[in-house]
Amino acid sequence: MTARRGLSSLNVTFLGTASAQPSSTRNHSALALRLSGDVWLFDCGEATQHQLQKSAVKMGKIQKVFLTHLHGDHCFGLLPLLASRLNGAGGIVDDVDPRTQASKIESPLEIYGPLGTRAYVRNGLTYTHTLLGSPYVVHELRLPSDPQGGDHTTLPLHESESPLGRNILQNEGVWENVFRDDVVSVSAAPILHSAPCVGYVVQESPVPGKMDPSSYIPHLKRTKTPMSAMSRLQQGEDVTLADGTVLQAPARRSGRKLVILGDTYDPSPIAELAKSPDLLIHEATNAHLPGLDANTKAEDTFESVEVRTKSRGHSTPQMAGAFATRIGARKLALNHFSARYAGNDDANEHSKGIMQGIAKLAAKEFQGDVICARDFMSIDVDLSPDPQ
Template identity: 70%
Template sequence: MGKIEKIFITHTHGDHIFGLLPLMASLLNGAGGTADGAEDPRAQADQTQTPLEIYGPLGTRAYVRNGLLCTHTLLSSPFVVHELRFPSDPEGDLTSLPLNQMELPAGRNIPQIDGVWPDIYRDTTVSVSAAPILHSVPCVGFVVTEAPIPGKMDPKKYIPDIKRTKTPMTVMSRLQQGETIELSDGTILRGPERRAGRKLVILGDTYDPSPIASLAADPDLLIHEATNAHLPDVDSNTKESDTFETVEERSRSRGHSTPQVAGAFATRIGARRLVLNHFSARYPGDDDTNEESKKVMDAIKALATTTFEGDIVCARDLMSIDIPHS
């Protein structure tokens, strides 16, 4: 937990944001204050500390300020809230509360550019962009793109010239980074071209993520919700009147997707791997050692295979997935 530097919120439904305040309290050494507003002496913002950065749609900043105020929570490390603003959003922060005592005033209201939010965060390792996806409330999906990485290197290609010119072998690390090296006799060695980094697409709740399609193209991994599924041979609660079509229509009317919808979008954007998540509470699925859970998750996965031919994984809490470089 202590390694968390940035938090990205897809939308402000409770099951996606209620956990933010306790997480902040844990990360930023929070403690209970007093009803009369007397401050804990340690709660003095250190502007030299790197703040925890929170990104989310309109309402994220108001939720954080109100929650911290009403719970009398005092923090001892700074944070900042950036909001992704839709064109239809009103001005302001949806709250008249002033900055929290540990909230830095540098929070940005980030406007869309051509319908998306490009590079809301970028460093030398990754960039994060976002785009709207369709749900019952304003919702976004995030695209995390790794910076280009060193190309595959064949040492045999370089060692003879390096040894012949008695050049220190340390130049190999520079060549690995793609640099061009001139040896003492004028020989030019060029490192391998850098390769594209990995790309992850992480969606919030959605019945149609089409607005993010161009930004999300060709990812190594897509995480897509599959809240509802028609499982007549597996789910004893299935209604006799239900069909694949009626379940999909009911799911769509509530802002959600089926495994087939998720698979179709994965195919559309050329994803290499699909992780399904956000399953309805009616489906047991968080214990891969339980036969009933496994049966349900296998059935959900099977539905997704009807629209997507790549690798499919049904997520469970605290699952860790390795994403190799292509």
């Protein structure tokens, strides 16, 4: 992990927003979270590395991959990505020192996912005879019902697999701080789907509060203290003046919070952990859009579409909006759309109308901003306004 004193930016780029089957305008599920210089992937559907090559996200910056579940549309792109990212067959030029041809990656690329992730990666790399030039490690988020030992495979460690992979056990129904440093943490909880599935919560550490210079400058001038002290105060450090006066830095406030859900028909188990996010990313696989969607069945209603969608383990826009309201989200981004909903840009009036219709359905249950994601859409996650 690149050392960071703080996050200058927190950006989400959608690399794939389709459900089940890709379309000509939507790829399989993948999302890149850019934290200043580092990149973390959430899910890695088929052809994610192609999407990366078409985007502004640098593959060589990827440090972690978080899988929500092991359905193929969320993980079939992981092994090709590893081969490229870790200088295997078809290695990435950016990761190789041209003078020595040696990989510049020192610490293992970290992969997080449910039970079976380690077996999937190990078997896939072994039986495709994939050789990697740099290491990786797999951490599994284990449920109480999962076996305490074993990795769902009898194969030994792949030659590039670090033996330091953890089996992370739940504590009171959640996986708290599966990763944490001085700047950001990641926690997780199960969400309900047709297969074991995880939602992730990314929380920035507390940040300096808003500073009123007029509260400090007179004291600095009176004691002939260099104005550079203002920078220390802004970073949250108290300053003691020559006459013994202590200038207290503004109280720190909560950093940015991002909730990224996998496929779900009910994310209730993560609700407490997910409270008050600046951005919630929630699937909206199917919608009832009479008058907009030509494929709408005459016998369908909002209720019948919801029942059918839930039976397949998924959500409607209204369900996503209701959950956003329940947890107090500031913004809601919808993704994981059926292939019948094209992801063209706003120049395509039909596609634009469909997305506006889906957003309006979510807005019936949620009063905040609603965004319908399309491939390569990029969103900056901003801090909540200072409390009054």
